[in-house]
Ligand SMILES: Nc1nc2c(ncn2[C@@H]2O[C@H](COP(=O)(O)OP(=O)(O)OP(=O)(O)O)[C@@H](O)[C@H]2O)c(=O)[nH]1
């Protein structure tokens with residue numbers, strides 16, 4: 463597309479003003495593009511998502527920050543062009559589309575180099591953002607807690623810094639005249655890098671502080687004898703809906719990608735009497751930039767330390783396998799073994815959206831996986847499968863915990879208080895002579911202590927051990 467190249471023509475009729483890359487359309491009107499590069503030989507099949515599903519997701523991402531999607535296209539490519547990512551014919555075609563729809567923004571669902579971004583902005587007279595930038599934008603809007611806000615800003619700065627290096631090094635120029643921003647002779651790039659670097663250091667320090675506070679909170683929660691059950695899963699899988707169903711609380715559950723950003727904790731009593739702390743977390747997404755994963759490591763510490771992890775999957779989604787593989791990757795990155803059936807329970811959600819045949823298939827494949835690997839088909843929306851899920855959680859808990867029986871002098875109020883604080887009291891009965899017969903349940907590492915202090919005896923669990 464030769465005509466695009468110089469872009470130096472004076473502002474004529476219909477031409478945008480001197481800076482041709484100044485967006486001319488409405489900045490909330492967005493054209494969504496999903497470049498689909500032809501399959502390379504040897505590429506993993508499981509990871510291949512259908513272009514249509516990727517387009518749905520991309521439109522969802524744009525909608526997540528209230529952008530008005532005016533057009534959305536999958537663009538087939540045989541190869542990625544270094545200068546513009548897309549071929550010149552496509553660039554031109556899309557330019558017309560952008561103009562026709564008066565869009566001020568184009569979301570390209572791919573990792574664009576700074577040069578590609580710049581060139582496309584010039585060609586389309588619109589702002590161009592790539593996947594990382596859009597996800598950062600969403601995270602920026604969603605973050606509520608101080609830690610979340612800081613982490614998003616940190617990820618943003620790191621993103622900027624990496625782009626600064628790549629985009630500007632060949633354009634480095636001396637900063638003339640305004641000496642106060644940098645030392646004499648400091649180049650623009652050095653100054654920018656230094657400012658960003660200082661800001662990063664400052665945020666990292668603040669984050670340290672926030673993390674220390676969180677660690678304290680966690681430590682005090684650890685004294686609570688209740689196990690932590692964390693929900694993880696691909697964004698939009700239904701974690702918050704399930705969380706609400708299990709807690710009967712109302713956490714923001716929406717058909718928005720990344721509706722939940724900061725972890726939410728709530729105490730829940732299962733029908734079996736088990737008390738748990740349920741934790742709702744940020745959704746995962748494919749191609750989540752590594753710096754973002756790193757930034758959210760701290761937020762996901764609840765997951766790392768959880769006793770049980772519920773991996774919520776949208777089994778009605780055509781890419782459910784690819785999504786599950788992405789979630790497994792993130793878990794691995796957090797140091798959690800995704801194949802640890804001991805800790806993980808797969809929750810196959812949204813079964814209400816399956817047709818009769820899909821239902822049968824889903825239930826059959828769930829039944830084929832036995833023992834700890836057995837997934838639980840549910841619908842968080844209709845409530846189907848909730849009893850099975852709670853039972854699965856209770857079983858998992860009772861299996862890992864030790865049940866102890868002990869007798870306590872009724873005068874030992876201090877001992878009784880300690881037991882209530884440090885163990886789950888399952889049963890309490892007073893004998894005729896006043897002695898209290900107690901049945902308590904604790905994590906294995908605490909059992910020895912109670913055996914010694916109260917002369918407790920290990921027993922078979924009274925319930926949930928089926
Ligand atoms: N049909 C159906 N829809 C569901 C079910 N569970 C959740 N949804 C819908 O799926 C959408 C996403 O649900 P959320 O609970 O917000 O998903 P999430 O996993 O918390 O998403 P993020 O917080 O963005 O990661 C909402 O529109 C829910 O109403 C289900 O069992 N069946």
Ligand SMILES: [Mg+2]
Pocket residue numbers: 701702703714715720721722742743745
């Ligand atoms: Mg959520």
